Amino acid sequence: MTSLALDSRLATVCPATVAEEATLAALLRCCVREVAGPRGQVWHAEPYVLLRVADTLLRVRTHGGLALRIDGRPEWLDRGSWQLLNADRLVGLVETELGGTNEEFATQVGASRDAMAALLTARRETPAPTDPWLASEQRLVFGHPFHPSPKARDGADWLRYAPEAHASFPLRLLGVRDDVLAEAGETGSLDELGQAPEGYSTLPAHPWQLDLLAAELAAPLADGRLVDLGYGSRPAVPTSSVRTVYEPRIDRCLKFSLDVRITNCVRKNSWYELIGAVELTRRLGPVFEDLSAAFPGTRWLTEPGYRSADLGTRLLEGLGVIIRASPWSVCRPGVTPLLSGALAVPGDPPADPVRWWRAYVERVAPPVLEAYLSHGVVLEPHLQNVLVGVDATGLPVEAIFRDLEGTKLVAGRHDLSGLPGRVVEALTYDPVSGWDRVVYCLMVNHLAEIAASLAGHGSVRELWAIAGEVLTGYAGSRQWPRPLADLLAGAPLPAKANLSVRWARSADRWAGYVPVTNPLAVLS
The missing domain is CATH 1.10.510.40 (Transferase(Phosphotransferase); domain 1)
Structure with a gap:
């Protein structure tokens, strides 16, 4: 199943228009599922679905059943006449319906819409990866279909690292002095990324994260607990989660911390998640052996090790990287x-x-x-x-x-x-x-x-x-x-x-x- 039809449309329609349509559709789906639906304020009147939000009647054509795909432009009833609905008006209705105050909500929805437009523009200027798997990882321009702000992202430099913009970039490499090295499991593949000085181990880092941690890194870089080894020799490719990249030199995926909010969460590897990844890899080996025997074709991507620097919880988590098998290695x-x-x-x-x-x-x-x-x-x-x-x-x-x-x-x-x-x-x-x-x-x-x-x-x-x-x-x-x-x-x-x-x-x-x-x- 391919998406050539969608690609063709995105190449000809104004990015701002497409972003507005996607934003409105996502927020409307949320209203059906979480606002109007639970209150009994959704009705089916073919060919429309009607719903009431903040005492305002809305209607939209849909298909796709539970997925609630939107056909055409949603409308709202204004003094007996149907008018085209836009995302800003729907945000206002949601704010009225839910009550209370959330001064961030409208900003987050707007930022997500702006991000979609920027991504669509960037995709026209940069070709997709030739690897079909990586190309598929970088296709999720609109994000979660039932999220009010699926592409809201913190930080000023997010676009240069965005998978949806067909980004690729070399990783930064640090050397971690052996007395402050924190790791568990199988980590030897990381040493192939660059040569660390004697008494140090190589630690790859997401360049965006190093910028975010600049103040905290100043002291350990100055006193030699960490050393800056520069950039990796080949570009890494971000996958759909943004913070996980594919590193072709070692044929591994690397899951980094990013101290930015992406949709709902600040994306960091907590210390207990670093430990848990290695523990689950050990425990799930026999489980997936059984599953693959019962259901041939079942595969999984192990997370056999992590590496970081033992420099307090903030940097332990902020610099922590989880090693993951690549899908090509298991297919x-x-x-x-x-x-x-x-x-x-x-x-x-x-x-x-x-x-x-x-x-x-x-x-x-x-x-x-x-x-x-x-x-x-x-x-x-x-x-x-x-x-x-x-x-x-x-x-x-x-x-x-x-x-x-x-x-x-x-x-x-x-x-x-x-x-x-x-x-x-x-x-x-x-x-x-x-x-x-x-x-x-x-x-x-x-x-x-x-x-x-x-x-x-x-x-x-x-x-x-x-x-x-x-x-x-x-x-x-x-x-x-x-x-x-x-x-x-x-x-x-x-x-x-x-x-x-x-x-x-x-x-x-x-x-x-x-x-x-x-x-x-x-x-x-």
Whole structure:
């Protein structure tokens, strides 16, 4: 599945216009899901969806089912006449409806819109990577479709490091004196990036982060605990998360801290996450052996080591880098990894969409469910954490799961004695929270978006019927465990409340869910 049609449109339409449309669509989706929907203020009147926000009636044409794709321009009812709606007016309605004060909200929405326009302009000037995997990583211009400010980013220099702008840049290299070196696991690949002086080890750093940490780095650079080794010899390529890059010299992905807010979170590697990545890599090896035996084509990207400098918590976390396997290193020959999020971008469908979709669901869904039910492991299979390996015909044949920060263990099913309490807290979910996370990421964030893109303006019902067949077959093989039986019976699905989190200015880990209609319900 490709996105040539979208690329063609983006090349001809004014970036500001496209950014306004995308911003309005995302905020409107949030209103349906989190504002009007829970208040019973959403109605279907074909061909429109109508909703009421702050006593104002809005209408919009949609398709895509749960994914709520927008057709044409939304409108609002003004003294009996329908007028075109814009993002600024909708922001004002949301502010009135939600009450209270959040002086940041309108600024964040506007900054996200401006960022989209800047990204669209930059993409016209810089070609995409020739590597199909890296090109897919850099396709997410509009971000999360149900987030009020999906491209809001702190910092003045963000565009030069943005994957969506087809950025690439050499890493900065530091030498860490051996007496302040902090590391665990397998880190030897980092030494191949540059030659450190005797008594030092090489530590790659994101150049943006070094600028952000300049004041804190002055003292250790002056007294020799750190030395500046200059820039790496080859450009690294940022992947979809912004802070994780692919370093071609060592064929590894490197996950850095960035002390900037990207959508909901300041993106740093907390000390307990550095430890947790290595611990989970050790524990999940046998789990993925079982999963790949039961579901051929299941892959994962290990995070076998981290390195940093023991210079207090601020620099330990700020300079911490997690080493991750690259997708090319785990796919079998002839298979091309592609980011699932890029496949959710509207584009040209495959020649046989039904066959493609069945293969896709078979690759992605059963391993995620099996990990939870049989192994007590909560994978986080949202669109940026899954890569799908396609064969020479474009058919999905592998699923590659990544990013152990979001992977958790179900509390009570694993012996975590001996680990620091904060590490245990970061590594675990209770069973209910774990299942909610699995179902949200898999069904709402992931499969619903892929189905909408695959169906285009047609009905997604046939695709969900096929997904139901795949999941029913898996449920039968597991003797119909209760959570899976409820899911297939049509129980409402949990959808993450991103608007509520941004409005409350809460940490992302406190994000709640709102119930949404299960597309399998009409099939049961």
